[in-house]
Amino acid sequence: MKIKKNADCDILVIGAGLAGYIAAARASDLGLKTIQAGNSSSLFFASGLFDLLGVFPADSGKILTKPYSAIKKLQSDQPYHPYSKVSQNQIQESFQFLTDFLSSAGLNYQLSGPDNKLVLTSVGTFKPTYMVPETFSKGCDLHKDEKNLLIVDFKGLRGFSARQAAAGLVKKNRATYTLSIELPENSGNLNPVHLAKSFEKKEFIQRLADKILGFSGKADIVGLPAICGIHNSLDIVKSLEKKTGMDIFEIPGMPPSIPGLRLKNAFEKKLSTLHVNFLSNAKIVFHAMEKDHFILQAINDNFETRIKARGVILASGRFPGGGLFARRDIILETVFDLPVFQPETRDLWHQLNFFDAKGHQINQAGLETDDTFRPLDKTGKPVFENLYSAGSIIAHNDWARLKSGTGVSCVSAYTAVNSFYKKNM
Numbered sequence: 001m002k003i004k005k006n007a008d009c010d011i012l013v014i015g016a017g018l019a020g021y022i023a024a025a026r027a028s029d030l031g032l033k034t035i036q037a038g039n040s041s042s043l044f045f046a047s048g049l050f051d052l053l054g055v056f057p058a059d060s061g062k063i064l065t066k067p068y069s070a071i072k073k074l075q076s077d078q079p080y081h082p083y084s085k086v087s088q089n090q091i092q093e094s095f096q097f098l099t100d101f102l103s104s105a106g107l108n109y110q111l112s113g114p115d116n117k118l119v120l121t122s123v124g125t126f127k128p129t130y131m132v133p134e135t136f137s138k139g140c141d142l143h144k145d146e147k148n149l150l151i152v153d154f155k156g157l158r159g160f161s162a163r164q165a166a167a168g169l170v171k172k173n174r175a176t177y178t179l180s181i182e183l184p185e186n187s188g189n190l191n192p193v194h195l196a197k198s199f200e201k202k203e204f205i206q207r208l209a210d211k212i213l214g215f216s217g218k219a220d221i222v223g224l225p226a227i228c229g230i231h232n233s234l235d236i237v238k239s240l241e242k243k244t245g246m247d248i249f250e251i252p253g254m255p256p257s258i259p260g261l262r263l264k265n266a267f268e269k270k271l272s273t274l275h276v277n278f279l280s281n282a283k284i285v286f287h288a289m290e291k292d293h294f295i296l297q298a299i300n301d302n303f304e305t306r307i308k309a310r311g312v313i314l315a316s317g318r319f320p321g322g323g324l325f326a327r328r329d330i331i332l333e334t335v336f337d338l339p340v341f342q343p344e345t346r347d348l349w350h351q352l353n354f355f356d357a358k359g360h361q362i363n364q365a366g367l368e369t370d371d372t373f374r375p376l377d378k379t380g381k382p383v384f385e386n387l388y389s390a391g392s393i394i395a396h397n398d399w400a401r402l403k404s405g406t407g408v409s410c411v412s413a414y415t416a417v418n419s420f421y422k423k424n425m
Contacts, residue, residue: 007277008308009035011420012296014284014335015315015323016040019391019409021267022094023313025101026417028274032425035307036271037279037298040264042321047252048226048259049119050098050109050410052091052130053083054403059357063128065116080396082408085371086415091407094414095131105270107262108134108234117141120223122160122253124168128403133259135237139223139249148175150212150219151251155182156190159254160225177219181211192227196258199229199236209243219246226250227258230265279305286336292385311386311420314367314375315413316393323393324365331365333393338375338383341368341395359398366395372419373412386424388416 009032013024016038027034053067056074064070068088075084083091099111111131117140118126126143142149149169153162162178169176183190183198198204212222222240228250229236240248252259271278282298282305289295294312298305316323316335324340325332331342342365343349349362367375367389374382375389390413392405399405 004304004306006306006308007035009033009277010309010425011035011311011313011417012037012284012294012307012309013313013315014038015313015317015321015391016278017042017315017317017321017391017409018046018263018406019317019413020313020315021263021271022098022410023315023390023413023417024271024276025267026097026414027313027421028271028276029097029101030417030421030425032417032421034274035277035279035309037282037284038316039281040268042317043260043264044257045255046257046260046263048133048136048257048263049127049129049252050095050131050406051128051403052095052116052407054116054128056402058359058398058401061357063118063126065118065128066114067116067130068114078396080368082369082373082394082397082412083404085369085373086411090415091411094411095407097414098410099131101270102263102266105266106232107266110134110137118143120165120168120251122165122225122251124164124166126168127252130407133233133250133262135228135233135250136226136252137249138221138247139251142169145221146174147220147247148177148218149221149223150177150179150215150246151223152179152181152212153225154190154195155180157192157195157225157227158189160251165223165251175218177215179211179215181208192256192258193230193261196227196230196261199227199233200231205236205239206243209240212240212244212246216245221247221249223249223251226252230258230261233262279303284335289384294384294387310424311388312384313388313390313413313416313420314393315390315409318366318392321392331362333367336375336383336387338367339378341365359401363398363400364396366393366397368395373416374419386420388420390416 013036024036056070116128151162166176282300285297287295294309296307343361350360391409
């Protein structure tokens with residue numbers, strides 16, 4: 001039998017991806033009574049990196065080192081893009097808030113200066129990003145570094161090859177070495193979560209340090225796959241540095257992502273102390289407006305909760321998250337049946353060439369909003385006074401090509417909650 005109950009709140013956050021968590025973090029930080037509903041498993045696919053704007057124009061493929069200069073140009077060229085609704089100060093404030101919030105939860109990130117950093121990836125390429133975990137920081141901008149490098153992998157760990165990662169670092173004035181470690185206690189494919197837990201054992205760290213010390217005198221800095229513990233990862237990296245006498249950094253790899261799991265744990269840990277009520281794996285159904293309150297229902301296998309909320313942040317994501325649903329001829333928003341900006345006909349959704357420089361129009365689909373990220377109706381007016389959207393459900397952001405997904409999630413969630421607070425509290 002399902003447990004049936006009633007709940008009321010200042011703000012309901014629909015979604016438990018990055019945008020949803022940032023919205024819940026900001027709302028609870030402002031003292032708003034907050035309920036969050038969603039499935040946080042998507043964070044297992046998050047690299048742990050926070051991009052602002054990595055490429056612009058999108059069809060140029062040009063990697064950016066100065067994102068704010070490019071954002072000014074984007075605002076001029078694309079007036080409907082989410083960044084065109086905010087100022088540079090709003091963007092910087094949202095990232096600073098996120099950095100401080102995660103730090104208070106025990107997860108340290110580095111946010112220094114206005115420039116992007118170039119981070120070595122597991123496939124040997126450099127990815128432009130804006131905010132990085134502290135455990136990644138010493139590996140940033142390696143293309144400028146002259147230190148001799150050692151990259152370590154573990155036999156059986158899929159999606160990470162030291163040789164492949166090293167391939168992008170050919171440089172005459174620096175040597176790059178690789179080390180592949182076989183763990184006798186593990187046979188076959190290594191589970192990233194289990195391996196990350198091994199890093200939390202002192203004897204494992206000592207064994208790893210002994211292996212790395214075989215390159216003492218050759219290498220100055222060591223890159224490891226981003227599996228250096230689920231908890232206290234920075235302390236683990238510092239312990240390895242102390243034992244080896246070398247700088248240590250993590251390299252992002254393929255999902256499942258341990259840095260994504262760290263983010264999930266950090267948000268959940270801190271939000272629980274701020275008394276955010278989290279409804280896991282709940283489907284949200286909108287019923288009606290009761291005066292100036294939303295009446296919704298949260299349903300899962302164990303409970304049905306009637307929610308009365310003064311405001312709603314819709315951070316339900318795109319197609320994988322269930323925020324958008326595609327029929328044969330139309331794209332729908334799944335909670336409020338809001339108008340969705342989309343190509344006029346199905347044959348315009350995709351280009352014939354998957355890698356077409358123009359991109360695919362379906363990746364621009366989503367909700368059109370005002371400058372505070374309230375979804376608009378077909379006449380260009382807010383659908384509801386206190387309904388806001390955040391993250392990838394917002395239209396006009398081809399985030400995969402622009403490398404702007406987490407930046408838009410951060411600034412839209414932060415701005416939306418601030419707007420609700422200023423107007424209603």
